[in-house]
Every structure is written in C-alpha cells, then in structure tokens.
Amino acid sequence: MTDIKKLKYQKIGDILIVKNDLNESEIKELVKRTNCKTILKYETHITGDLRVPTTKILYGTETETINKEHGCLFSIDASKIMWSMGNLEERKRIANKSNSDEIIVDMFAGIGYFTIPLAKYSKPKKIYALELNPNSYHYLCKNVKLNKVEDIVVPINLDNRNFHFHKNNNNNNIKADRILMGYVVKTNEFLEKAFQLLGNNGTIHYHDTVPEKLIESRPIEQLKSIGSIYGFELQKYEIVRIKKYSPGVWHIVVDAKFKKIDIV
Numbered sequence: 001m002t003d004i005k006k007l008k009y010q011k012i013g014d015i016l017i018v019k020n021d022l023n024e025s026e027i028k029e030l031v032k033r034t035n036c037k038t039i040l041k042y043e044t045h046i047t048g049d050l051r052v053p054t055t056k057i058l059y060g061t062e063t064e065t066i067n068k069e070h071g072c073l074f075s076i077d078a079s080k081i082m083w084s085m086g087n088l089e090e091r092k093r094i095a096n097k098s099n100s101d102e103i104i105v106d107m108f109a110g111i112g113y114f115t116i117p118l119a120k121y122s123k124p125k126k127i128y129a130l131e132l133n134p135n136s137y138h139y140l141c142k143n144v145k146l147n148k149v150e151d152i153v154v155p156i157n158l159d160n161r162n163f164h165f166h167k168n169n170n171n172n173n174i175k176a177d178r179i180l181m182g183y184v185v186k187t188n189e190f191l192e193k194a195f196q197l198l199g200n201n202g203t204i205h206y207h208d209t210v211p212e213k214l215i216e217s218r219p220i221e222q223l224k225s226i227g228s229i230y231g232f233e234l235q236k237y238e239i240v241r242i243k244k245y246s247p248g249v250w251h252i253v254v255d256a257k258f259k260k261i262d263i264v
C-alpha cells in the first residue's frame with residue numbers, strides 16, 4: 001500500500017496542492033484520507049509580477065475553495081492564485097498590529113491575505129487594499145464581504161504606483177499611518193511610492209528576500225536612504241524572519257517606524 005505519510009501536499013480548503021505527479025493508487029489514498037475534492041499539481045514555481053502559479057488538475061474538477069485560517073475565510077481559485085503556507089505566522093502577527101484610528105494601505109493585497117485578518121482583529125478606520133491582478137481582486141472583493149469588513153476595507157484594482165489619496169473634508173491630504181508591502185524580490189522598487197503615501201509617525205511593513213549575511217544591513221539601508229529623500233527619519237525597527245526563500249536567502253519583514261523631519 002502507498003505510504004501516504006511520504007506524500008507531501010498542502011491543503012487549501014478542500015483542495016490539495018502537490019509538487020509531483022501521482023499514480024492512481026496514490027490519488028485514491030490521498031482522496032480517501034483527506035476527503036479533498038480536487039488535487040492540483042503546481043507545474044512551476046510561482047512566477048511573474050502577478051505571482052500566478054501554473055497548475056495541472058490530477059483529480060476532480062473544481063478549483064475554487066474557501067480556506068479557513070485564524071478565524072478568517074479566504075475564497076480562492078487555487079489554480080490561478082497562490083496561497084503561501086509559509087506566511088501563516090505573519091498573517092497572524094499582522095492581525096493585531098493596528099488600532100481603530102489608523103488609515104492603512106496594503107500595497108500588494110492579493111486576495112486579502114493581510115488585509116482581512118487586520119480588518120477583522122484590529123478594526124482600523126480604513127484599509128485601502130490595492131491589487132493589480134483582476135483575478136485576485138475578484139476574490140479580494142469576495143473575501144471582504146465573506147468576512148463582513150466592507151465598512152473598513154476599500155478594495156482597488158490598480159497598479160499601486162498609480163494610487164493617490166483624495167483630500168479629506170477639511171481639504172487636507174490624507175496620509176497613511178501604516179503601509180503593508182507584502183511583496184518580494186524587488187520590493188525596493190516600490191519604496192518611493194510608499195513614502196509618498198506615508199504620514200508622520202507612520203510604519204512600513206517592508207518585506208524582502210535577502211541573503212542571510214545582508215539581513216541586518218541591506219533592507220535597513222534601503223529604508224533609510226529612500227526615506228530620507230522624502231524627509232523621513234527611521235525611528236525604530238524590528239526584523240522578523242518569515243521563511244527560507246531559497247538556499248541562503250530569507251524572506252523577512254521589517255517593521256519600520258518613521259518620523260517626518262521636514263514637515264511643511
């Protein structure tokens with residue numbers, strides 16, 4: 001009999017994700033043990049700016065599911081959109097970071113991975129959830145309704161570099177108290193936009209993939225140097241390791257708090 005313990009898979013709702021092809025008896029055994037409705041094989045590593053996986057159906061037909069995590073519901077089409085198990089602790093950690101006074105921008109919202117737990121548990125004033133991929137945006141909107149956070153979350157389908165705050169009722173520019181930058185590999189290219197949106201005493205959660213030796217230096221230097229162009233000084237920071245990204249390289253997040261030193 002197939003040893004199911006040796007078969008590696010990830011469960012998203014009632015869909016299994018595997019990395020290798022399976023034979024008929026392995027599929028039968030997995031379906032029996034996990035009660036899944038579909039098994040998907042990720043053909044390639046998640047690629048491209050929109051982080052889209054290439055998948056093949058090994059069993060079943062339906063690719064849409066609802067994943068429950070940390071009291072939140074995430075509707076997702078697992079054949080078209082990524083779900084990172086490795087970010088589980090970060091999704092939980094971010095959930096309680098805000099308070100009811102904050103204006104937040106999630107620059108890479110996806111289907112609401114961080115936006116939904118943050119809205120549900122911290123109940124900030126507003127979260128502007130920006131997402132470029134129309135597919136992910138569709139599920140982001142669905143998840144906002146599923147989790148009943150419509151009064152907090154404003155989902156917007158655009159390239160975050162084109163996002164601008166409107167003026168408030170007193171004709172002042174709105175600024176963000178907190179910015180989530182849940183993106184990797186070239187997150188630094190979006191830092192200028194983040195500082196344009198950030199307010200005094202604001203916090204940026206800056207994700208990056210960094211070689212082990214550079215974890216304490218490179219992201220901090222980037223935050224300091226681009227921040228200074230926009231009149232911000234780094235006040236304090238904490239670096240959290242999320243997961244190993246590739247050999248010798250970590251996916252990290254820096255919680256970085258800034259003060260505006262040239263307030264005009």
Ligand SMILES: C[S@@+](CC[C@H](N)C(=O)[O-])C[C@H]1O[C@@H](n2cnc3c(N)ncnc32)[C@H](O)[C@@H]1O
Pocket residue numbers: 049050051084087107108109110111113114130131132133136158159160161181182183184
């Ligand atoms: C890797 S996912 C990150 C999801 C989530 N923040 C996390 O870490 O689990 C990145 C998301 O950013 C979106 N994205 C990439 N470039 C973008 C841009 N310029 N503006 C808005 N969204 C973008 C992608 O479509 C994708 O859904």
